[in-house]
Every structure is written in structure tokens, then in C-alpha cells.
Amino acid sequence: MIIVAIDGPAGAGKSTIAKALAGKLNLRYLDTGAMYRAVTFAALTRKIDLRDEPRVADIAKNSVMLIEDNAISIDGVDATVAIRGPEVTRSVSLVATNSLVRTELRNRQRLWASEHDGGVVEGRDIGSVVFPDATLKVYLTASPIVRAQRRVAQSGGDVNQIAAEIAERDQRDSSRSDSPLTKTDDSVTIDTSNRPIDDVVMQLQHLVEKKSSGKGTQA
Numbered sequence: 001m002i003i004v005a006i007d008g009p010a011g012a013g014k015s016t017i018a019k020a021l022a023g024k025l026n027l028r029y030l031d032t033g034a035m036y037r038a039v040t041f042a043a044l045t046r047k048i049d050l051r052d053e054p055r056v057a058d059i060a061k062n063s064v065m066l067i068e069d070n071a072i073s074i075d076g077v078d079a080t081v082a083i084r085g086p087e088v089t090r091s092v093s094l095v096a097t098n099s100l101v102r103t104e105l106r107n108r109q110r111l112w113a114s115e116h117d118g119g120v121v122e123g124r125d126i127g128s129v130v131f132p133d134a135t136l137k138v139y140l141t142a143s144p145i146v147r148a149q150r151r152v153a154q155s156g157g158d159v160n161q162i163a164a165e166i167a168e169r170d171q172r173d174s175s176r177s178d179s180p181l182t183k184t185d186d187s188v189t190i191d192t193s194n195r196p197i198d199d200v201v202m203q204l205q206h207l208v209e210k211k212s213s214g215k216g217t218q219a
């Protein structure tokens with residue numbers, strides 16, 4: 001079973017690269033950030049206090065989450081657009097500190113991989129915690145200004161404000177006690193600031209092919 005784990009901070013290019021790589025390798029793609037966002041969306045919609053950890057975890061455990069490449073719904077409500085909105089984006093890193101939620105979503109992610117016979121999975125703790133034995137672990141990064149510019153190109157807004165928001169979220173994601181964003185020793189680090197997407201995808205495709213045919217060396 002081939003698992004490619006792609007981790008890194010917001011705006012590093014994870015989604016674009018993970019989707020394209022999955023296409024090249026004929027694997028399915030899973031955006032685990034969208035799962036944290038969907039739980040946040042459902043909690044906000046139901047007016048649940050996000051600090052009420054068991055109640056928020058109950059959503060992660062019991063809701064029906066349908067995740068497709070370009071759409072996500074939770075308990076029958078299409079959340080595709082709302083999970084990218086400012087309210088969810090502001091609140092999601094708080095939900096991501098909830099260990100009960102993390103346990104539930106981690107289980108779902110592992111189940112997803114076994115049901116789909118592997119895949120390209122992106123997030124923050126994929127190589128470190130969810131799939132420590134992944135075929136290939138990738139840590140994507142980019143300079144703060146490039147990451148902010150990408151977000152502005154995607155969803156608009158003021159670049160300085162977005163840069164500040166990204167910095168705040170990075171700080172939360174990297175400093176939480178349960179499975180923080182970290183770079184594992186066995187991951188390949190790629191700075192995407194000045195690299196064309198296709199070039200990065202091709203590099204990763206070669207690495208996966210090498211590893212899965214048993215010719216891989218320690219990255």
C-alpha cells in the first residue's frame with residue numbers, strides 16, 4: 001500500500017501538489033485539514049462552544065463526513081465553500097488542539113487509507129503521527145510572503161493582514177502539545193517559493209516510484 005504523507009504550513013502548496021501527485025500516481029487524495037474544518041463548521045453552525053472538547057469531539061466521532069476531491073459534506077450539509085470562509089479559518093486551529101477530536105479524525109484517516117488502498121494524504125501530522133511508516137514523507141514549505149501572496153490570489157484580502165493571520169495559525173499549529181506541525185527526520189523538505197508546481201510534482205513522483213520499487217535510500 002503506497003502512502004505519501006505531505007505536511008507543511010498554510011500556503012506551502014500542499015493541496016495543489018498533493019492533488020497533482022495523486023493524479024500522476026493514480027492514487028486517491030485526502031485533505032485532512034478539510035476534516036478539521038468540517039468539524040469546526042458543524043460546531044459553529046450548531047452553536048457549540050469550541051472549548052467544550054467532548055461536545056466538539058462528539059461531532060468528529062459521530063457525524064457522517066463525505067469527502068470527495070473537490071467537495072465535503074457533514075451530516076448531509078454541503079460545507080465545501082463554508083469551510084474556507086473566514087469564520088472557520090479563524091477557529092479551526094482551536095479545534096485542532098482538541099486531542100479527542102484528533103483521535104477521532106486520525107482513526108478516520110487511517111480507515112480511509114485502508115479502504116482506498118493507500119493515497120496521498122496532506123496535513124500537519126501525517127508523516128509524524130498518522131502514517132509514521134508512509135512510503136514517502138514530504139515537508140513542503142515556502143517563504144511567509146509567498147505563502148501570504150498565494151492565499152490572497154486564491155481568496156483575496158490584504159496581504160499584510162493575511163500574512164499576520166497565517167503567522168498566528170502557524171504558531172498555534174506548531175506549538176500545540178498534541179501532534180504539532182513538525183518536520184520528521186526522514187522527510188524530504190522542499191521549498192516551493194520559487195519552483196514551478198510541475199517540477200515539484202515530477203520530483204516527488206520519481207521519489208515515490210523509487211521507494212515503492214524498493215530502490216529507495218534514506219531521504
Ligand code: DC
Binds near residue numbers: 037
Ligand atoms: O491545511 P488547512 O489550512 O486546511 O488546515 C486547517 C487547520 O487544521 C490548520 O489550522 C491545521 C489543522 N490541521 C491539523 O492540525 N492537522 C492536520 N492533519 C491537518 C490540519
